[in-house]
Amino acid sequence: KAGVTQTPRYLIKTRGQQVTLSCSPISGHRSVSWYQQTPGQGLQFLFEYFSETQRNKGNFPGRFSGRQFSNSRSEMNVSTLELGDSALYLCASSYYTNSYEQYFGPGTRLTVT
Amino acid sequence: DAKTTQPTSMDCAEGRAANLPCNHSTISGNEYVYWYRQIHSQGPQYIIHGLKNNETNEMASLIITEDRKSSTLILPHATLRDTAVYYCIVRDTNAGKSTFGDGTTLTVKP
Numbered sequence: 001k002a003g004v005t006q007t008p009r010y011l012i013k014t015r016g017q018q019v020t021l022s023c024s025p026i027s028g029h030r031s032v033s034w035y036q037q038t039p040g041q042g043l044q045f046l047f048e049y050f051s052e053t054q055r056n057k058g059n060f061p062g063r064f065s066g067r068q069f070s071n072s073r074s075e076m077n078v079s080t081l082e083l084g085d086s087a088l089y090l091c092a093s094s095y096y097t098n099s100y101e102q103y104f105g106p107g108t109r110l111t112v113t
Numbered sequence: 114d115a116k117t118t119q120p121t122s123m124d125c126a127e128g129r130a131a132n133l134p135c136n137h138s139t140i141s142g143n144e145y146v147y148w149y150r151q152i153h154s155q156g157p158q159y160i161i162h163g164l165k166n167n168e169t170n171e172m173a174s175l176i177i178t179e180d181r182k183s184s185t186l187i188l189p190h191a192t193l194r195d196t197a198v199y200y201c202i203v204r205d206t207n208a209g210k211s212t213f214g215d216g217t218t219l220t221v222k223p
Contacts, residue, residue: 004156033210043157043200043213056209090156098206100147104156 002027004093004105012111018079021108025072025093031055032074033102034066037088046089049074050097078110086112117201122218125195131188133217135201138182144205146177148186149213150197157200157213160186191221 005024013019025032033056034046045058049068066076072093078085088109092102118136125131137146147162161168161175163184168175174187188195200216 035213042215043151045210045212048210058210058212092156096206098204098209100145100202100204100206100210101159101162103159107156 004091004103006089006091006105006108008108009106010109010111012113013081014113015081015083017081018077019081019110020075020077021089021091021110023074023076023091023093023105025074025091026103029093029095029103030072031094031097031099031102032068032072033092033094034074034076035090035092036060037090037107038086043090046076048097055097081112083112086110117203117214119199119201119214119217121215122220124220124222125188125191127193127221127223128190131191131195131219131221133186133188133199133201133219134183135186136183137201137203140181140203141205143207144203146175146181146184147202147204148173148175149200149202150195150219151200151216152194152197160199191219193221193223195219196221 007022031050033048037043048056052068063079068074088107090107092104094102148160149157151157163175177184198216198218200213
């Protein structure tokens with residue numbers, strides 16, 4: 001069974017721009033969670049989608065948004081990028097919502113200059 | 114949700130068992146203990162989870178104390194590839210998602 005895939009793997013953007021990251025979960029998994037990882041803050045939860053609905057949300061500003069499609073694929077969008085948004089963005093999938101038996105993708109490394 | 118406490122770092126000799134402790138003294142009855150690890154520059158990898166009984170899979174064993182206030186992840190024969198940050202998380206499946214803690218950096222030495 002294929003694992004979680006994330007595209008693109010690396011991205012360089014300029015401050016003020018917006019970015020969209022994509023995540024394809026493991027086949028059969030209906031929950032997709034997004035995390036931001038930085039050296040200073042560690043692995044922080046952004047939000048979770050299950051059956052196309054946002055089920056949980058972390059403590060991030062409204063510039064961070066996401067959505068999930070009927071095939072469970074998910075995208076997250078960051079608008080008006082700031083230098084502090086430079087991070088590794090990780091997507092994880094699981095069968096059920098709120099499940100911590102999650103399987104992570106390799107991440108998208110976003111650099112904001 | 115219950116808070117976990119893990120040592121910042123640990124060393125282990127290659128081929129020996131690595132025992133990683135986690136304290137979760139405020140755990141409630143319906144909270145599970147989950148373990149993950151993250152090898153440098155990769156996404157975290159799910160290892161194992163349990164509620165109150167000891168668990169074993171192909172990667173590791175999880176020992177949970179009878180009072181459930183602490184647990185130990187055991188890698189029976191550590192290899193250099195087990196060098197990683199290990200995260201212990203305690204969560205109720207109805208409580209929603211949250212941030213991972215700081216974890217334990219395990220260094221396996223030859």
